[in-house]
Amino acid sequence: MKDVAAQAGVGLKTVSRVVNGEPGVTPETERRVRAAIEALGFRRNDSARVLRKGRTATVGLVLEDLADPFYGPLNRAVEEVARAHGALLINGSSAEDPDRERELALALCARRVDGLIVIPAGNDHRYLEPEMRAGVATVFVDRPAGRIDADVVLSDNFGGARGGVAHLIAGGHRRIGFIGDHPRIHTATERLRGYRAAMAEAGLPVAGSWVSLGSTEPGRVAPAARAMVTGPEPVTAVFAGNNRVTVTVVRVLASLRRPVALVGFDDFELADLLRPGVTVVAQDPAALGRVATDRLFQRLAGSVLTPTRTELPTRLVPRGSGELPPAD
Amino acid sequence: MKDVAAQAGVGLKTVSRVVNGEPGVTPETERRVRAAIEALGFRRNDSARVLRKGRTATVGLVLEDLADPFYGPLNRAVEEVARAHGALLINGSSAEDPDRERELALALCARRVDGLIVIPAGNDHRYLEPEMRAGVATVFVDRPAGRIDADVVLSDNFGGARGGVAHLIAGGHRRIGFIGDHPRIHTATERLRGYRAAMAEAGLPVAGSWVSLGSTEPGRVAPAARAMVTGPEPVTAVFAGNNRVTVTVVRVLASLRRPVALVGFDDFELADLLRPGVTVVAQDPAALGRVATDRLFQRLAGSVLTPTRTELPTRLVPRGSGELPPAD
DNA sequence: CTGAAAGCGCTTACAG
DNA sequence: CTGAAAGCGCTTACAG
16 A cells, blocks of 8 residues: 555555545546556555454354255355345354364454354353453354353244144154254254153153154164164154254155154255155244344444344144154 | 553563463463453454464355355365364355456455455456465366466366266167256356267267256256157256256156156265155265365465366266166 | 554564 | 564544
8 A cells, every 4th residue: 555655646545545435535646546556456455454443344153064054044144144234254163063163263253253153062152251242243043152141043943843743743643753963952952842842732651762862973863763663662753853863764764664754853955855755844044044143233233232032933844754644 | 462461561572472372481471461361351363463474364265155055065175174274264155146256256355365265156257366466375166267377176077977978878868958057157068068978979969959058947947857858859868967957857857757867967965865866977065175275275385386277076876867768 | 635643453573 | 581663554533
């Protein structure tokens, strides 16, 4: 910028004015400055600008896995809202590791993102308190923050699961299994609670062998599903706690002679093309991202004061697998 | 930092030493500095650091759509390589719009990313020449750069398509259709070229009605597919130019009475669960991202000088749909 | 309409 | 082992 000023024979401030489109520059002066910019290939350094201005026009997003299709629409929605506010997006994967989540979130804060959106991997977010006090707007999505009071945007995990299981019960099922994620994950326990509520409301018992929580790796889910449908008290229907579980369960059920009903939490591409189509409790991941980022910018604008909790509805999408009658 | 120095009764440089773990500080001095950091809630401002050091430890990634499952693994692979080099990732979607690609890429350069990975939407990247001259390491992925000489990492689109079509021909098909993306997209024309090469090598004619290029919207692809399988010279097999086309074609073929064979470019989740399983020419999107980012850091390390073109192999995955015999 | 000075929060190069 | 000064490339607040 100094070079441009010298070449154009003007002061630094005048170059700054031209670059930022501020008023108060003669057309002739502006022309000279622009010519110098062109000749020298000048490109404004936003890092310096940021240092002086305070705000970075950047939003940080910590999610579980950039490669997970479930988070794609959420990621894109955050980007779009940020873009509408002139902000760029820095994101990264926690890989479901609380330490990595922390490391990444703090690295983003050190870059002075204006706001931070976190899909928590850990259960203790007190490490973010100093950052939040220092003015980093922070919103948690998909799972609530641990041990701090903060904005959070969730799906109705409890209600969605309860509705999905009630749908199976209404179809005549009395022995229904639940296969879900690790119990340390909030969504997993909420959905399990929904399952238990629906069973209890129908006066149905839940055998211990009908509930299986743990890793969503096919290597764990497949045997669990097989045991449930072939054990001494075989279930006639399975409720799958999330999309990865659902996919594995579909594979297991496809290999059975006897039809077993299935409802899965989370929608996924091609669910309607399978035979039977897979009935799901659908969330709206794009809406999660959109609502969370809107909240973030409201906070940055100073219009939100106390932390709020927003719960987005889910939607039951019947496609066939959840409407299969009990095999017995 | 000034406040910390004052509180600890030391100089600025000593605080800097402690914060950066540099040697040459008495344990006692370090203790005092750390106590002051704790008390004041000091957090180093990386923007200032960046301004002084020159490098930002940031990689920019411009892709088509953060929500597209095809780019998820690529995105994650770029992140992992960047992370291994201590760099963060800023990314964004071009939405297949050349102007938006340009705007985003230049915004990333203004933030002084050390390197830029671009999945091109446009065909003219001369706008990046000043940036590249100024030292921004740039690598193009999936499609080559337009009108500039730059590193590029591609899949073997031509060879993959040729192999997929040859597979159909080997299965006895003689009338094969091709449904692909817009002809302005490099991958689309390369794959079409592969299709034509395979047909020519087998001495097979290609009727004009067997080739359809354009938007990958279901609203365009579905009628095109229907016309191809029901026209006066109906095809007995379809080669789908990418994953989005494949999915729509699967839907169309599922509604037919007569079986039509299908091979699709790009693998996708659950392709093996459909009936029949969908035979695909698989790329390795994670490898594209990994190789490109490795190249980027080689360039930053100064060990790459001339632009290189890397082509990654594809893999034919037979699952049933590509092995259906001709219906007639 | 224009510009000189100070400062954003760090690091570099140097001196003690 | 420690620190004062200069500077990274901008913008702010002010004066002319």
